[in-house]
Amino acid sequence: MGRHLLGAKQLSRADVERVLDHAAALDPGSSTDRRSGALLGLCFFEPSTRTRLSFEAAVKRLGGDAIDMGAIEASSVTKGETLADTVRVLGGYADALVLRHPSQGAARMASEFVSVPLINAGDGAGQHPTQTLLDLYTIRENVGLDGLNIGITGDLKYGRTVHSLSLALTNFDVSQYLISPESLRLPRSVRYDLDEAGASVTEHTDLESVLPDLDVLYVTRIQRERFPDEAEYRTVAGEYRIDAATLEDASDDLIVMHPLPRVDEIASDVDETSHAKYFEQASNGVTVRMALLDLALGGDGIFAEDDARSLAEWDDEDKRDERERNGGNQGDEREEER
Amino acid sequence: MSGRGGDVGNGQSDDDHELRVTKIRNGTVIDHVSGGLALTVLGVLGIDGSAGEVVSVGMNVPSDRLGRKDVLKIEKRELTQNEVDVLSLIAPEATINIVREYEVAGKHRVDRPEEVSGVLSCPNPDCITAGNEPVASTFDVLDEGVRCVYCETILGTDQADLIDHVDIG
Ligand SMILES: [Zn+2]
Numbered sequence: 001m002g003r004h005l006l007g008a009k010q011l012s013r014a015d016v017e018r019v020l021d022h023a024a025a026l027d028p029g030s031s032t033d034r035r036s037g038a039l040l041g042l043c044f045f046e047p048s049t050r051t052r053l054s055f056e057a058a059v060k061r062l063g064g065d066a067i068d069m070g071a072i073e074a075s076s077v078t079k080g081e082t083l084a085d086t087v088r089v090l091g092g093y094a095d096a097l098v099l100r101h102p103s104q105g106a107a108r109m110a111s112e113f114v115s116v117p118l119i120n121a122g123d124g125a126g127q128h129p130t131q132t133l134l135d136l137y138t139i140r141e142n143v144g145l146d147g148l149n150i151g152i153t154g155d156l157k158y159g160r161t162v163h164s165l166s167l168a169l170t171n172f173d174v175s176q177y178l179i180s181p182e183s184l185r186l187p188r189s190v191r192y193d194l195d196e197a198g199a200s201v202t203e204h205t206d207l208e209s210v211l212p213d214l215d216v217l218y219v220t221r222i223q224r225e226r227f228p229d230e231a232e233y234r235t236v237a238g239e240y241r242i243d244a245a246t247l248e249d250a251s252d253d254l255i256v257m258h259p260l261p262r263v264d265e266i267a268s269d270v271d272e273t274s275h276a277k278y279f280e281q282a283s284n285g286v287t288v289r290m291a292l293l294d295l296a297l298g299g300d301g302i303f304a305e306d307d308a309r310s311l312a313e314w315d316d317e318d319k320r321d322e323r324e325r326n327g328g329n330q331g332d333e334r335e336e337e338r
Numbered sequence: 339m340s341g342r343g344g345d346v347g348n349g350q351s352d353d354d355h356e357l358r359v360t361k362i363r364n365g366t367v368i369d370h371v372s373g374g375l376a377l378t379v380l381g382v383l384g385i386d387g388s389a390g391e392v393v394s395v396g397m398n399v400p401s402d403r404l405g406r407k408d409v410l411k412i413e414k415r416e417l418t419q420n421e422v423d424v425l426s427l428i429a430p431e432a433t434i435n436i437v438r439e440y441e442v443a444g445k446h447r448v449d450r451p452e453e454v455s456g457v458l459s460c461p462n463p464d465c466i467t468a469g470n471e472p473v474a475s476t477f478d479v480l481d482e483g484v485r486c487v488y489c490e491t492i493l494g495t496d497q498a499d500l501i502d503h504v505d506i507g
Contacts, residue, residue, distance in 0.1 A: 082469070083471055084473070102464070103466040103468070104465050104489035104491075105467065105486065105487075105488025105489035105490070112473070124489075189489075189492050192485075
């Protein structure tokens with residue numbers, strides 16, 4: 001692979017450490033001209049001001065610039081243009097693309113049509129690997145990345161940040177405690193990958209019983225639309241709400257994280273405790289994305305190509321080539337891309 | 339096959355001596371389909387006899403290897419690679435005999451491929467392949483079931499579920 005960042009499953013420990021080490025070497029809030037002249041294409045088919053601005057800030061702090069295709073997208077999409085066509089065109093305008101899209105698998109598919117590095121900034125209920133890198137960075141800065149008990153709670157079924165984080169954590173010596181209502185457990189595909197990776201994972205419906213054992217508690221929002229009626233939503237969501245009183249049973253060193261924005265799943269009285277790391281986590285977003293973009297725009301691909309998982313990705317590319325030869329329908333110009 | 343002049347029954351193996359159906363001149367014999375699955379296989383292949391072709395089906399024929407097996411003989415029809423791929427998923431024990439001028443011209447087991455493309459639709463309505471993107475839906479073949487390479491949804495650990503999503507374009 002090397003070129004794209006599509007999901008957390010492709011990340012080896014070495015890949016993660018490469019990005020995190022690079023981020024740690026950057027001064028937060030500093031600017032350079034390392035990537036002067038580089039142009040980042042932002043393709044957001046779903047509103048996410050925060051993530052979009054974080055990428056834009058990151059590329060500008062590297063000396064590059066961003067072009068936001070949002071407005072163009074909206075008009076093309078209403079005319080029924082395919083995502084494949086859109087990214088093929090936009091890939092010609094920019095040195096790297098960032099894609100946010102409501103459909104699962106959108107980034108993987110789009111990557112087959114572009115020659116520039118493509119970064120998945122969220123694909124439906126799929127993956128959100130750049131969030132994961134900043135999550136891992138925040139965890140590492142606070143408590144290291146090995147010998148940890150990490151609890152992940154909230155909507156594990158549809159939460160793409162959870163899917164990516166859980167898969168990436170399999171690279172480290174981490175026991176995962178997945179805490180959710182029965183109806184919002186991890187989807188089968190993620191369980192399958194965790195199982196394949198030999199991950200240490202236990203599932204729980206009750207937060208209180210595992211809280212004292214945790215070093216990290218990662219909280220995500222349970223959304224109203226996942227439930228048939230308001231009453232049921234209130235009852236269930238209430239059981240997973242965190243406030244300062246909840247955390248009295250926790251270790252003093254527990255850190256509480258959240259991908260933000262939050263609604264009421266973490267009460268504001270937690271903000272003043274030493275547990276709260278979610279604002280620090282959010283501010284790490286620019287630094288980590290700077291590191292990632294610096295690697296992506298550096299011409300060698302995002303990840304080292306001698307890496308074992310990267311080699312597996314090359315195999316995938318071979319398979320894909322074969323598909324095309326066998327009557328795939330992806331057009332002739334694909335040949336020029338490699 | 340052996341001891342029967344080579345062409346009798348178009349590739350019936352020794353254990354199906356109880357099956358006597360018309361031999362075909364040109365076409366395909368699909369043998370060693372799990373007992374009871376023949377009509378499903380015909381459905382998946384889109385064969386319903388409406389084209390006037392001769393189709394013979396033997397169901398629950400005693401078999402040494404499978405206990406009971408189904409055998410299908412389809413005149414004037416050879417399977418495409420996509421059809422063979424689907425067959426490999428729903429009837430992994432099957433053998434395919436290609437018959438030309440009453441002779442078995444080729445006989446092979448269906449191989450379970452590592453990947454199938456353009457033969458199944460993804461069950462996930464939010465998958466990028468559900469729209470009109472110019473890609474064939476593609477699945478990695480797992481030990482059990484298959485998995486969409488785009489959205490990673492796993493399908494077909496239950497065979498009925500798999501059959502529901504067969505979509506040979
Ligand atoms: Zn899919």
